[in-house]
Amino acid sequence: MTGRLAWRNLGRNRRRTLLTVAAVFFATFLMVLMRGLQLGTYDFFIRQSTRLSTGYLQVQHPDYLDRRSLRQSFRLTDSLFARIRTTLGVTGATPRLESGGLISNRTTSYGVRLLGIDPAYEPDVTDFPTRLVEGRMPATTRPLEIVAGYRLLENLGASVGDTLVLLAETYGGFLTSRFAVVVGALRIGYEVHDRSLVLLPLATLQDLLETGNRVTAVAVAVRRNADVPVVRDRLEARLDSTLVVRTWEELMPELRQAIELDNVSGLLFLFMLLIVVAFGVLNTVLMSVLERSREFGVLLALGMPNERLLRVVLAEAALVVLIGLVLGSLAGFGVNTYLIRHPITLGGELARLYEYYGFLPVLTSSVAPEIFLRTALRVLVIAGLAIVYPLWHVLRLEPLKGIRYT
Numbered sequence: 001m002t003g004r005l006a007w008r009n010l011g012r013n014r015r016r017t018l019l020t021v022a023a024v025f026f027a028t029f030l031m032v033l034m035r036g037l038q039l040g041t042y043d044f045f046i047r048q049s050t051r052l053s054t055g056y057l058q059v060q061h062p063d064y065l066d067r068r069s070l071r072q073s074f075r076l077t078d079s080l081f082a083r084i085r086t087t088l089g090v091t092g093a094t095p096r097l098e099s100g101g102l103i104s105n106r107t108t109s110y111g112v113r114l115l116g117i118d119p120a121y122e123p124d125v126t127d128f129p130t131r132l133v134e135g136r137m138p139a140t141t142r143p144l145e146i147v148a149g150y151r152l153l154e155n156l157g158a159s160v161g162d163t164l165v166l167l168a169e170t171y172g173g174f175l176t177s178r179f180a181v182v183v184g185a186l187r188i189g190y191e192v193h194d195r196s197l198v199l200l201p202l203a204t205l206q207d208l209l210e211t212g213n214r215v216t217a218v219a220v221a222v223r224r225n226a227d228v229p230v231v232r233d234r235l236e237a238r239l240d241s242t243l244v245v246r247t248w249e250e251l252m253p254e255l256r257q258a259i260e261l262d263n264v265s266g267l268l269f270l271f272m273l274l275i276v277v278a279f280g281v282l283n284t285v286l287m288s289v290l291e292r293s294r295e296f297g298v299l300l301a302l303g304m305p306n307e308r309l310l311r312v313v314l315a316e317a318a319l320v321v322l323i324g325l326v327l328g329s330l331a332g333f334g335v336n337t338y339l340i341r342h343p344i345t346l347g348g349e350l351a352r353l354y355e356y357y358g359f360l361p362v363l364t365s366s367v368a369p370e371i372f373l374r375t376a377l378r379v380l381v382i383a384g385l386a387i388v389y390p391l392w393h394v395l396r397l398e399p400l401k402g403i404r405y406t
Contacts, residue, residue: 095118
């Protein structure tokens with residue numbers, strides 16, 4: 001009965017009702033669209049970044065993040081590696097050995113980041129092999145073979161097929177040098193890597209640095225970013241206290257900070273949209289109550305309780321909000337689904353900025369349930385707060401005052 005009466009009352013001023021529904025619709029649609037673009041793009045950036053270098057997780061010595069030294073490496077036994085790889089939720093794991101070094105071509109020298117990888121496991125975690133722009137990945141052969149960032153090769157005046165000199169410090173603290181043949185050029189897309197990264201087979205770098213079976217990290221892949229906390233806990237439960245598990249947020253704090261900063265700007269936009277919803281609902285409900293004060297006064301004089309009138313007004317507000325909320329959510333779902341299948345390709349300076357940091361210049365979206373649940377909760381809460389005053393007015397209305405109201 002209350003619902004039917006509320007539905008009829010909405011038709012009394014269709015223009016105002018439609019404007020309020022439209023305000024809730026567009027605010028909901030924009031909130032869903034914006035948050036979908038944010039979460040989708042964040043996940044895309046995180047996936048790209050982890051596939052470019054770190055993996056979603058890394059098993060390390062507890063002090064390695066603060067002091068990147070071979071002294072903070074650890075012995076990787078077959079049983080330890082097997083425990084990591086067979087942990088539930090792990091989709092790939094690869095051992096790494098990393099150290100600083102110097103590379104020279106005649107009279108030109110540059111500091112480099114030497115990274116030893118296992119060719120058998122690395123493709124399960126990163127996309128290094130797909131980033132080759134020339135040549136091939138290095139093999140565990142004599143002479144020593146390397147793949148270098150294309151910018152590094154340009155700066156050295158070298159190319160694929162040239163022989164360079166590698167200089168590094170061994171685990172024991174002694175300097176060692178080797179001739180190395182460049183068999184490939186790598187383009188990661190991230191300027192720092194392209195100017196300094198040198199890839200070698202893990203066994204080759206272990207031999208060069210005299211580390212035995214020691215590694216500085218085991219990079220771990222998971223199916224999606226949402227699985228990171230759970231898999232981290234499982235890994236820590238299977239490892240002893242001499243090792244820790246780092247997430248991509250710890251390994252790439254600059255990316256985490258960029259996401260947090262973007263979230264703040266998103267919250268400001270969200271706040272403005274919620275204000276639109278609040279004023280739209282407040283205006284509709286309050287004007288409806290004021291215009292019908294004489295009618296309400298008559299009903300009260302005939303014996304209808306204030307609580308019954310309150311339920312009618314509440315039902316009217318709920319119908320307006322729910323119609324706009326449902327339609328806005330459906331429209332947002334449709335557009336976000338389209339953007340997942342057809343990402344937005346950026347151009348111009350913005351595209352070049354993305355590429356400079358190693359990201360593909362595209363924006364994608366997400367239809368994660370949390371987007372719709374949180375949007376609905378926010379809209380309902382702000383709408384609920386907006387109708388407090390009109391409902392209070394109805395509860396305090398007296399028969400004679402209502403009849404005399406003009």
